[in-house]
Amino acid sequence: xxxxxxxxxxxxxxxxxxxxxxxxxxxxxxxxxxxxxxxxxxxxxxxxxxxxxxxxxxxxxxxxxxxxxxxxxxxxxxxxxxxxxxxxxxxxxxxxxxxxxxxxxxxxxxxxxxxxxxxxxxxxxxxx
Amino acid sequence: xxxxxxxxxxxxxxxxxxxxxxxxxxxxxxxxxxxxxxxxxxxxxxxxxxxxxxxxxxxxxxxxxxxxxxxxxxxxxxxxxxxxxxxxxxxxxxxxxxxxxxxxxxxxxxxxxxxxxxxxxxxxxxxxxxxxxxxxxxxxxxxxxxxxxxxxxxxxxxxxxxxxxxxxxxxxxxxxxxxxxxxxxxxxxxxxxxxxxxxxxxxxxxxxxxxxxxxxxxxxxxxxxxxxxxxxxxxxxxxxxxxxxxxxxxxxxxxxxxxxxxxxxxxxxxxxxxxxxxxxxxxxxxxxxxxxxxxxxxxxxxxxxxxxxxxxxxxxxxxxxxxxxxxxxxxxxxxxxxxxxxxxxxxxxxxxxxxxxxxxxxxxxxxxxxxxxxxxxxxxxxxxxxxxxxxxxxxxxxxxxxxxxxxxxxxxxxxxxxxxxxxxxxxxxxxxxxxxxxxxxxxxxxxxxxxxxxxxxxxxxxxxxxxxxxxxxxxxxxxxxxxxxxxxxxxxxxxxxxxxxxxxxxxxxxxxxxxxxxxxxxxxxxxxxxxxxxxxxxxxxxxxxxxxxxxxxxxxxxxxxxxxxxxxx
Numbered sequence: 164x165x166x167x168x169x170x171x172x173x174x175x176x177x178x179x180x181x182x183x184x185x186x187x188x189x190x191x192x193x194x195x196x197x198x199x200x201x202x203x204x205x206x207x208x209x210x211x212x213x214x215x216x217x218x219x220x221x222x223x224x225x226x227x228x229x230x231x232x233x234x235x236x237x238x239x240x241x242x243x244x245x246x247x248x249x250x251x252x253x254x255x256x257x258x259x260x261x262x263x264x265x266x267x268x269x270x271x272x273x274x275x276x277x278x279x280x281x282x283x284x285x286x287x288x289x290x291x
Numbered sequence: 292x293x294x295x296x297x298x299x300x301x302x303x304x305x306x307x308x309x310x311x312x313x314x315x316x317x318x319x320x321x322x323x324x325x326x327x328x329x330x331x332x333x334x335x336x337x338x339x340x341x342x343x344x345x346x347x348x349x350x351x352x353x354x355x356x357x358x359x360x361x362x363x364x365x366x367x368x369x370x371x372x373x374x375x376x377x378x379x380x381x382x383x384x385x386x387x388x389x390x391x392x393x394x395x396x397x398x399x400x401x402x403x404x405x406x407x408x409x410x411x412x413x414x415x416x417x418x419x420x421x422x423x424x425x426x427x428x429x430x431x432x433x434x435x436x437x438x439x440x441x442x443x444x445x446x447x448x449x450x451x452x453x454x455x456x457x458x459x460x461x462x463x464x465x466x467x468x469x470x471x472x473x474x475x476x477x478x479x480x481x482x483x484x485x486x487x488x489x490x491x492x493x494x495x496x497x498x499x500x501x502x503x504x505x506x507x508x509x510x511x512x513x514x515x516x517x518x519x520x521x522x523x524x525x526x527x528x529x530x531x532x533x534x535x536x537x538x539x540x541x542x543x544x545x546x547x548x549x550x551x552x553x554x555x556x557x558x559x560x561x562x563x564x565x566x567x568x569x570x571x572x573x574x575x576x577x578x579x580x581x582x583x584x585x586x587x588x589x590x591x592x593x594x595x596x597x598x599x600x601x602x603x604x605x606x607x608x609x610x611x612x613x614x615x616x617x618x619x620x621x622x623x624x625x626x627x628x629x630x631x632x633x634x635x636x637x638x639x640x641x642x643x644x645x646x647x648x649x650x651x652x653x654x655x656x657x658x659x660x661x662x663x664x665x666x667x668x669x670x671x672x673x674x675x676x677x678x679x680x681x682x683x684x685x686x687x688x689x690x691x692x693x694x695x696x697x698x699x700x701x702x703x704x705x706x707x708x709x710x711x712x713x714x715x716x717x718x719x720x721x722x723x724x725x726x727x728x729x730x731x732x733x734x735x736x737x738x739x740x741x742x743x744x745x746x747x748x749x750x751x752x753x754x755x756x757x758x759x760x761x762x763x764x765x766x767x768x769x770x771x772x773x774x775x776x777x778x779x780x781x782x783x784x785x786x787x788x789x790x791x792x793x794x795x796x797x798x799x800x801x802x803x804x805x806x807x808x809x810x811x812x813x814x815x816x817x818x819x820x821x822x823x824x825x826x827x828x829x830x831x832x833x834x835x836x837x838x839x840x841x842x843x844x845x846x847x848x849x850x851x852x853x854x855x856x857x858x859x860x
Contacts, residue, residue: 176627176630178631179627179630179631179634182631182634182635182637182638183634185638186634186637186641189638189641190641221623250622250623250626250627250630273626273627273629273630274626274629274630274632274633274661274665275630276633276634276637277633277634277637277638278637
């Protein structure tokens with residue numbers, strides 16, 4: 164549906180993408196796109212213009228930070244909010260502030276449950 | 292007299308007197324014409340003289356180098372001989388005795404000047420005696436006239452020979468003595484000679500000055516222990532060494548520290564042996580100032596110690612860094628699948644009818660299991676992350692107070708009364724605040740859990756400074772020890788009145804994943820992480836426990852940063 168929130172998930176773990184898509188689309192007005200590599204993700208982002216991008220930091224082909232930088236380069240994707248999702252951190256040691264940010268970036272540590280994920284997505288989108 | 296044989300003064304006197312005796316005996320037996328044989332007085336004289344010569348034979352040589360004794364003998368003989376001759380009434384052959392007598396007298400001259408004076412004087416005396424007896428004008432006058440220059444020449448000749456030999460010998464002795472005296476005087480070492488009881492026989496100028504005396508006579512006769520007045524153990528040690536050299540007849544060496552002057556000495560004690568008996572008659576102690584060397588040695592040892600410590604710590608850091616990297620990697624590898632499990636469970640939950648209670652329960656249990664796994668990862672990661680550690684000097688009592696405050700709710704819920712005893716509010720330790728907090732929180736919670744079924748639930752926390760006196764785990768004298776005997780450490784005691792830990796369990800409590808709690812209630816990592824944190828801080832942890840009485844953990848920490856190297860980012 165056109166009012167659905169379009170979410171692009173870029174993560175090299177396919178099963179994760181699968182579940183995010185299934186659970187999000189079951190739980191709310193979400194339209195979820197999947198990419199398992201950074202390059203694929205950038206392509207999809209440019210063509211589909213999602214409302215929010217879920218980006219894994221640690222990917223073998225192209226690290227998440229590079230993907231984010233590339234997205235910033237393209238005008239059509241530069242303003243799309245990015246939610247970094249990563250297993251490399253936990254709540255304690257990243258010293259996330261109240262909004263789950265480090266600096267200007269939103270970070271969601273794995274593992275997360277679907278409910279929390281949805282809450283976070285909504286919070287981010289409500290802002291923008 | 293055999294001119295080639297070494298002439299000692301004693302030998303001279305002895306031989307001369309012997310010659311006198313023999314000559315006299317000869318004239319007694321074969322009196323020359325015109326003379327009478329020696330009368331009774333003569334015999335007595337010879338016997339007496341013989342006896343005294345025997346005595347001379349037994350007097351040690353060195354006495355004759357005392358001028359008083361040597362010239363004393365000569366004087367006595369000078370009086371005795373003429374007296375004897377006179378008393379014997381013998382006129383004729385006494386002149387032959389006089390002949391030898393004069394020669395022997397002149398050979399006693401220690402000096403060429405005296406030699407010449409003596410020779411001429413006695414030759415003239417002889418000439419006058421001859422004249423007195425009218426021999427110079429009598430029938431055999433020519434013979435007697437010739438005797439005068441003859442005696443002059445002979446006396447001069449023998450005198451010259453003897454004197455030069457003696458002088459040579461004396462000169463040589465003096466040269467040698469001067470040579471050794473120079474060595475002893477100019478040497479940079481401390482030298483003294485002591486006897487069996489440690490009494491000083493000789494001390495060189497260096498020692499005399501060092502101990503503040505004026506000249507060596509002040510020192511001679513002093514006991515060594517009086518020199519080392521401030522330090523009885525040193526004196527005893529040296530005295531023992533001296534005695535040992537006497538007994539074993541071997542050189543011995545040892546080192547000692549002079550507290551008063553702050554100098555390290557290396558002593559060499561060598562035996563001085565009697566030339567004849569080869570027994571030890573004295574000990575020569577040569578001492579050298581080795582403070583420099585000792586200081587350099589100490590510095591070297593300290594540097595080595597520091598290097599080893601640093602190397603160990605670097606190795607440790609390396610290990611920890613590797614662990615950290617591994618932990619990160621492992622965490623990542625485990626968390627991704629965990630994430631999928633969560634999301635999978637979410638999906639199942641969403642798609643199972645509400646009335647499928649058992650299935651929902653199963654899903655619940657799976658969540659808990661996944662949570663437990665995640666918690667373990669969290670625990671390991673939080674500990675192994677290098678960048679989190681900031682080791683500073685912090686006030687331990689304040690930290691304990693704050694930590695107690697954090698645990699207050701949990702403790703109150705379990706009805707535990709907590710007591711903090713801090714002797715000194717300014718007590719400090721070198722540690723990372725968060726890690727210590729984590730550690731003590733863990734200990735407090737363990738304590739509270741241990742008292743769950745008890746009537747009396749008191750948690751006592753004590754913090755104090757303690758001087759290390761006993762050897763223990765990583766505590767002792769070795770380079771690798773965290774705590775050295777004599778240093779200080781800060782001890783934090785966490786005591787509970789709980790059910791205690793059985794003896795067979797006690798050695799295992801710090802093992803990772805070891806827990807006596809039911810499966811859902813704990814990871815079993817708390818104490819092992821506590822142990823790792825403490826080791827990281829170069830501290831140690833001990834536990835004492837009595838079943839049904841309680842348990843006390845002793846956390847021993849470094850009071851100062853100097854032992855822990857700062858973590859480099």
